[in-house]
Amino acid sequence: MRYELHLNPATGPLPALPTGAPPGDAGPGAFHRSLPGYRCTPLRDSPELARLLGVRAVLVKDEATRLGLPSFKILGASWATVTAVLRHWIAQPVTPLTLDRVAAAIPRPRTRRLVAATDGNHGRGVARMARLLGVAATILVPAGTAGARTDAIADEGAEVVVVDGSYDDAIAASAALAGPDTLVVSDTSWPGYELIPAAVVAGYATLFAEIDADIAGRGLPAPTVVALQAGVGAFAAAGIRHFRAPDRPGPPPRTVVVEPTGANCLMASARAGRLAEVPGPHRSTMAGLNCGLPSVLAWPTVRAGADVFLAVDDDAAHRAMTELADAGVVAGESGAAGLAGLLAVARTGDPGDRTRTGLAPDACVLVVNTEGATDPVNYRRVVGHAPAPLDDTPAGVA
Template sequence: MTTESIVFANPHADPALVRPGAADGIRAFHRSLPDYEPTPLVDAPALARRLGVASVHVKDESSRLGMPSFKILGASWATYRTLVDRLGLDVDDVKGLPALAELLDDHTLTLVAATDGNHGRAVARMARLLGQSAHILVPQDMVAERIEAIRGEGASVTVVDGTYDEAVAASAALADESSGDHVVISDTSWEGYVAVPGWVIDGYHTIVEEVLEQLAEPPTVVVTQMGVGAFAAAMIRGFVPTGARIIGSEPTKAACVLESIRAGECVQVDGALDSIMAGLNCGTPSPLAWPDLLAGLGHVAAVTDDDAEDAMRALADVGVVSGESGAAGLAALLAHGSQLGLTGTDRVLVVSTEGATDRAAYDRIVGR
């Protein structure tokens, strides 16, 4: 496990093996949610000049459906699909969230999720919108501001004595050991649990559709953050068919995808997993996302906390407020652009996946 910023070319890449993107109906579902609108796509010529490419566009996910990150897209669709299935109904027969809430009127359910921040808050928001409860499990190093934001959605929060991966295990055990009223909405998979995290991946495809509508031409390079790999899988499935090269980025302190690609199989990385990129501090790739990561990533970069802070400042300079995890994609390009084969004709897409997670820390990092 390296502690230095590095980049690794994926010898297993085979775009022909990438699986198709999301099914129909997801974008229509998102449009039915309160306050849906496409998030901004920011043209950043200053970043293009710095990287020596034709263009850089930044998809700004700092405010999505009233939440400070893109995660609500996956959590909302996965929750919707899971609960519709639980009621024994066909998804086409339930017309949006208000209809589902009415159908759940006489049910008492608890949505359960492990999180390093934004996914758990999004699940808690869905529980509140549906008139249900939420129980969110978080790792011990979760910053207080994130915990309070989850509690602010009306959820109960349990701090697990361990890492994000141990919080995932605790959430799975809670579902197994408790009554059928607990429903796990996880963005990572394990043996026997694949449908829900598959729907999370599908939900992120709305970003792909929006970008392709907002750009005159598709990007030739897409850089994507990687925690367990759900978001990266969605970007791979969505943009590989357009001919884009995909670059993955993760913290050096939690480089589980890079180490897995080196090994040619899913492996777990150990250690504190304590990067400031808290949303990416994951020790094991999702088995469900893994085939897409292996086939679809051209390069994987492991970036340091200093790299992330540099990228936060660069994004602030082009008017995008980005948290540490949100800036990780750009961090890979700034740290390793010359090794990634970027050219003067490349059209680059960066997704800033979250806003400032701790405003005081953000202001300190960007010098405000």
């Protein structure tokens, strides 16, 4: 369970983000509640994990199933898709903003297409949105993507294109497909392409709002440490913006951003003081985090708001998957990464690193299981048994 740690010297005020929200809309939370089968995912209080980390409490936001998919990514994909469709394809306002009303307002839906590059979960979310809106989808995946992930995307009715290269190569190929009838819905950004990735970040806010409501409703302790796994940085940016919002009461929790050792582009950027690329190939089993270049949009928020960057190897992620399974949580490789970083420090770190990551005896730690067993073959190999069945299929979705 090896890890690298970098203490961020550049924390400060968070930069503004473009919103791109439709006029008069109540926000992504209201839209998500209009989706078929919406319900809050569980926030689990785990004494077992607290003992392992040597802290007072561990809360696990469990996104093993969200709106019938095995990942939180549908939250960002759905909000980014609907805001992009409204901006580019629909001339008139849609009020109230619901999935059915947006689908009905798309002119010539059979000529329209959504495109995304993915290591699995984001692309599947975009493919699901295309299916629900009645438009086509083309999803580009890097070579070596697990068959279970590509099959799941194809099962949504999308065309799956395998790119001979890395995730970053798939991103470049997807960007080249943009056109009047083809919308690229990416969770990363590049110069001139920021509104849709900003909507992805905004869409993830629903998850964190649910955490706050659950903590308040159940009288749970507020987190003093938040672990946020990162690929290009969109999810980490969403968590940072939530917990470091200027109007949020009390001191912010310590924020720990966790990446795979071979794809730690945010840590590399923090060390360099500028955007930096970690060249591929990126071979971690934490497939959703195998990104060599940060999002241009997310990076300034992560740089300003992350207290600590951790990079962990696959052994740490696999150990975290097993510990989560023992605690009753089905977590894929990327889903377990946040806990993996903290476990590695707790088990092999010195007292200084425990202090840097906030692992004090009275700490309350929040981790997010961002995905379920999206690669069942590897899950069985790592954990020793098949994932427990989960049922969160929305009404009307086979």
